[in-house]
Amino acid sequence: MSLIRGRFHKAADKLAAEYTASSSVDWRLYPYDIKGSIAHVRMLAKQKIISEKEAEMITEGLASIREEMEQGKFQFRVEQEDIHMSIEARLIEKIGEVGRKLHTARSRNDQVALDLRLFTKEAISETITRLRKLQQALVNLAERNKDVTLPGYTHLQPAQPVLLAHHLLAYFEMLSRDAGRFSDCRRRADVMPLGSGAVAGVAYNIDRDFLASELGFSRLSQNSIDAVSDRDFVVEYEAAASLCMMHLSRLAEEVILWSSAEFGFIELDDAYATSSSIMPQKKNPDVVELARGKTGRVYGRLMAMLAMMKALPLSYDRDLQEDKEGLFDTVDTLLSTLEVITGVIKTVKLNTENMERAAGRDYILATDLADYLVSRGEAFRSAHNIVARLVSYAIDRGKSFRELSLDEYQGFSPRFGQDVYSITVASSVAARDVIGGTAPSQVARALSRAKKLLGEVEGEGWS
Numbered sequence: 001m002s003l004i005r006g007r008f009h010k011a012a013d014k015l016a017a018e019y020t021a022s023s024s025v026d027w028r029l030y031p032y033d034i035k036g037s038i039a040h041v042r043m044l045a046k047q048k049i050i051s052e053k054e055a056e057m058i059t060e061g062l063a064s065i066r067e068e069m070e071q072g073k074f075q076f077r078v079e080q081e082d083i084h085m086s087i088e089a090r091l092i093e094k095i096g097e098v099g100r101k102l103h104t105a106r107s108r109n110d111q112v113a114l115d116l117r118l119f120t121k122e123a124i125s126e127t128i129t130r131l132r133k134l135q136q137a138l139v140n141l142a143e144r145n146k147d148v149t150l151p152g153y154t155h156l157q158p159a160q161p162v163l164l165a166h167h168l169l170a171y172f173e174m175l176s177r178d179a180g181r182f183s184d185c186r187r188r189a190d191v192m193p194l195g196s197g198a199v200a201g202v203a204y205n206i207d208r209d210f211l212a213s214e215l216g217f218s219r220l221s222q223n224s225i226d227a228v229s230d231r232d233f234v235v236e237y238e239a240a241a242s243l244c245m246m247h248l249s250r251l252a253e254e255v256i257l258w259s260s261a262e263f264g265f266i267e268l269d270d271a272y273a274t275s276s277s278i279m280p281q282k283k284n285p286d287v288v289e290l291a292r293g294k295t296g297r298v299y300g301r302l303m304a305m306l307a308m309m310k311a312l313p314l315s316y317d318r319d320l321q322e323d324k325e326g327l328f329d330t331v332d333t334l335l336s337t338l339e340v341i342t343g344v345i346k347t348v349k350l351n352t353e354n355m356e357r358a359a360g361r362d363y364i365l366a367t368d369l370a371d372y373l374v375s376r377g378e379a380f381r382s383a384h385n386i387v388a389r390l391v392s393y394a395i396d397r398g399k400s401f402r403e404l405s406l407d408e409y410q411g412f413s414p415r416f417g418q419d420v421y422s423i424t425v426a427s428s429v430a431a432r433d434v435i436g437g438t439a440p441s442q443v444a445r446a447l448s449r450a451k452k453l454l455g456e457v458e459g460e461g462w463s
């Protein structure tokens with residue numbers, strides 16, 4: 001029988017009980033629930049709300065329930081609604097009447113808010129750790145291939161040559177912003193709600209500061225009504241996860257493109273590729289395709305959460321129980337995606353010759369020719385126009401820039417001289433010597449900044 005149906009004359013309808021039960025989802029909160037309960041009873045004893053002896057019995061009971069959970073011996077019962085009631089019911093079964101004192105000065109509303117905050121804080125730490133590992137893998141790949149150039153693309157058309165390291169560090173920047181967002185989110189998750197009770201606060205002489213320090217929170221919630229109904233931290237995690245997945249989907253997309261026969265820039269390690277059931281020659285990038293695909297479900301979880309919370313009257317409403325499935329799924333999806341993409345990056349084989357070849361193709365140095373004319377006194381817009389006509393001329397004759405004679409160049413502008421032939425991919429890259437540009441010296445600076453950031457414990461420099 002449920003612990004809390006005292007006022008009713010019959011048990012809940014079976015379907016209604018199953019419909020409202022959440023233990024199949026919220027069982028994952030058990031370590032946080034038990035941790036929170038142990039801190040709570042310690043506080044109750046310290047404040048003489050229950051005796052030391054009672055607190056000890058409850059603490060031991062809770063610890064042994066944790067063991068049952070860890071060994072998979074715990075029986076969930078649907079009539080107990082959720083993990084919180086299941087643990088309490090089991091406690092009473094194990095230690096008897098004294099177990100009924102655990103819920104003194106507490107409501108499931110502040111209890112569930114606490115558990116979810118503890119879960120989210122831990123999830124954030126793990127997320128940041130995995131973001132750093134992926135960043136490290138990108139930095140290592142960049143370091144090992146410092147001198148490789150490839151086309152920088154705009155509109156997926158070759159635009160200007162860039163260093164591969166520069167391209168890889170673009171992802172480093174995105175992931176730094178992600179880590180920054182997760183640590184912002186942690187600040188707002190790091191608020192201790194116990195003491196809020198059901199809605200109005202509790203009518204006992206409790207010590208909230210003690211609870212916060214036992215449970216590792218830096219602040220106390222300041223309004224009980226808000227504290228039991230606030231799930232901003234869930235929305236924020238899911239929003240930060242959505243942005244992060246968007247970044248990962250862009251990386252995944254480039255891995256897919258680059259491993260195609262048409263690009264031929266990279267080859268996936270066999271461990272991260274799949275084969276076709278019909279075409280024996282295929283090496284498919286399913287792993288990264290799924291990373292790209294799972295982005296959609298993470299966005300969906302964010303939208304579901306925002307829609308669920310829209311216009312909810314204060315304070316706690318049972319709708320809020322729907323917060324967990326999406327959060328857990330978001331955390332699982334993001335963590336596994338980060339891990340698998342890190343594996344892909346660590347093991348990917350580069351076909352640097354193909355990259356270099358592509359970097360030297362397709363009039364990719366056209367901007368440099370325009371810049372050359374500017375350095376000889378031409379206005380940029382006119383220089384752009386001259387080079388555009390030159391490109392069209394060269395395309396018509398099937399010639400590259402190198403294959404044009406100086407006469408042909410000078411037919412477009414008398415400013416062209418012999419030194420136009422010294423414009424190369426390397427000179428083009430070296431010329432972009434601005435902070436944030438692709439010149440080797442700038443990229444070397446960016447790499448050492450990245451390594452320094454990864455070396456810092458808390459990543460203070462993360463945006």
Ligand code: ARG
Nearest residue numbers: 022082108109112318320321
């Ligand atoms: N299972 C509920 C949840 O996850 C716990 C809180 C229930 N509170 C209540 N008053 N029914 O949100």
